[in-house]
Amino acid sequence: xxxxxxxxxxxxxxxxxxxxxxxxxxxxxxxxxxxxxxxxxxxxxxxxxxxxxxxxxxxxxxxxxxxxxxxxxxxxxxxxxxxxxxxxxxxxxxxxxxxxxxxxxxxxxxxxxxxxxxxxxxxxxxxxxxxxxxxxxxxxxxxxxxxxxxxxxxxxxxxxxxxxxxxxxxxxxxxxxxxxxxxxxxxxxxxxxxxxxxxxxxxxxxxxxxxxxxxxxxxxxxxxxxxxxxxxxxxxxxxxxxxxxxxxxxxxxxxxxxxxxxxxxxxxxxxxxxxxxxxxxxxxxxxxxxxxxxxxxxxxxxxxxxxxxxxxxxxxxxxxxxxxxxxxxxxxxxxxxxxxxxxxxxxxxxxxxxxxxxxxxxxxxxxxxxxxxxxxxxxxxxxxxxxxxxxxxxxxxxxxxxxxxxxxxxxxxxxxxxxxxxxxxxxxxxxxx
Ligand SMILES: *Cc1c(COP(=O)(O)O)cnc(C)c1O
Numbered sequence: 185x186x187x188x189x190x191x192x193x194x195x196x197x198x199x200x201x202x203x204x205x206x207x208x209x210x211x212x213x214x215x216x217x218x219x220x221x222x223x224x225x226x227x228x229x230x231x232x233x234x235x236x237x238x239x240x241x242x243x244x245x246x247x248x249x250x251x252x253x254x255x256x257x258x259x260x261x262x263x264x265x266x267x268x269x270x271x272x273x274x275x276x277x278x279x280x281x282x283x284x285x286x287x288x289x290x291x292x293x294x295x296x297x298x299x300x301x302x303x304x305x306x307x308x309x310x311x312x313x314x315x316x317x318x319x320x321x322x323x324x325x326x327x328x329x330x331x332x333x334x335x336x337x338x339x340x341x342x343x344x345x346x347x348x349x350x351x352x353x354x355x356x357x358x359x360x361x362x363x364x365x366x367x368x369x370x371x372x373x374x375x376x377x378x379x380x381x382x383x384x385x386x387x388x389x390x391x392x393x394x395x396x397x398x399x400x401x402x403x404x405x406x407x408x409x410x411x412x413x414x415x416x417x418x419x420x421x422x423x424x425x426x427x428x429x430x431x432x433x434x435x436x437x438x439x440x441x442x443x444x445x446x447x448x449x450x451x452x453x454x455x456x457x458x459x460x461x462x463x464x465x466x467x468x469x470x471x472x473x474x475x476x477x478x479x480x481x482x483x484x485x486x487x488x489x490x491x492x493x494x495x496x497x498x499x500x501x502x503x504x505x506x507x508x509x510x511x512x513x514x515x516x517x518x519x520x521x522x523x524x525x526x527x528x529x530x531x532x533x534x535x536x537x538x539x540x541x542x543x544x545x546x547x548x549x550x551x552x553x554x555x556x557x558x559x560x561x562x563x564x565x566x567x568x569x570x571x572x573x574x575x576x577x578x579x580x581x582x583x584x585x586x587x588x589x590x591x592x593x594x595x596x597x598x599x600x601x602x603x604x605x606x607x608x609x610x611x612x613x614x615x616x617x
Contacts, residue, residue, distance in 0.1 A: 388409070
């Protein structure tokens with residue numbers, strides 16, 4: 185089968201990431217894909233089995249591979265922690281979808297974060313956006329510090345980045361959109377400043393998936409995903425991946441992937457690869473559904489505010505138009521409901537399609553109350569300073585019918601807010617049950 189991506193011939197000279205002035209040299213870019221996203225999603229890394237012609241790659245469970253003589257394996261594999269056929273196929277597909285030259289898979293999104301942070305020398309400094317994923321915040325504050333890496337947080341990184349940079353700053357960590365307030369960061373702006381100081385930029389792209397946003401195209405050096413979410417998309421695999429262009433990062437992170445050993449199983453790689461073949465269909469549908477739900481919420485008198493970068497009124501709309509495919513908003517949104525925390529909790533109990541659960545990015549719609557669930561570990565004042573109020577509800581829109589999702593959200597709001605008014609001794613103005 186002809187390759188879907190034209191590979192550039194490898195340079196005999198290993199490109200160094202930084203020059204003598206400490207500035208980042210742009211690593212060689214990924215070859216421009218010869219096919220569009222949907223075609224790559226279905227075919228990249230999906231090679232028919234050469235021995236049987238099976239169109240779907242078989243699951244290769246073997247942990248070890250025979251050698252014909254000492255140190256001479258039959259094929260390219262020796263031991264499956266180091267590499268195995270199913271992981272290779274998945275990594276090849278992700279590299280194609282993220283416009284990267286390389287991708288490395290890990291046993292979870294968290295293990296991906298940990299491995300990247302482990303690549304920094306003791307004494308390094310990291311700048312991160314404030315409203316990162318809870319587990320990332322936990323790793324930064326409770327684990328990275330123990331091996332001598334200090335992380336400082338900024339609620340407005342585009343404004344603060346220059347002043348926060350220290351001589352020992354090695355990495356800037358961005359989540360765009362952020363969780364759960366869906367604020368966006370202009371990746372190019374931050375990367376330009378970072379690269380003048382020889383600092384690498386990592387973007388956690390979990391909330392959008394490579395279908396909606398490709399951070400490497402906007403200047404990021406590494407893009408990471410919790411594959412658990414949109415890429416696998418069926419809420420049945422925990423896994424992570426990092427993609428990048430530089431040979432130096434490839435060498436360093438491949439060494440750590442093997443040395444730390446936080447690797448996914450062949451079966452998880454096989455499942456996640458199957459999942460990503462429909463990523464474009466699912467991400468498109470989820471984005472259409474989230475837009476419909478966001479517009480309905482925006483028009484509701486019982487909603488205080490809606491956070492969704494797909495809405496024209498969103499302060500982040502210009503960045504979405506610049507960074508996201510067709511300005512799509514993605515499948516995630518959050519909103520503040522009238523009636524405080526109690527109304528937010530009631531809302532999640534009254535939905536009939538949205539399931540009350542943590543996580544996101546699956547085919548089924550989910551709802552949750554961040555202040556009591558995903559973000560409960562963050563002290564209230566810190567939480568509220570980043571917009572995570574007690575009355576905030578986060579929705580992950582799946583691929584169900586959009587009219588049904590809108591109806592479900594509106595009836596749940598009605599029931600939770602009216603319920604609150606009765607509890608407070610005030611007649612429900614809407615008069616519905
Ligand atoms: C879920 C998530 C992670 C962590 O991924 P796991 O696969 O659960 O370890 C990291 N970042 C974001 C934005 C996430 O949503």
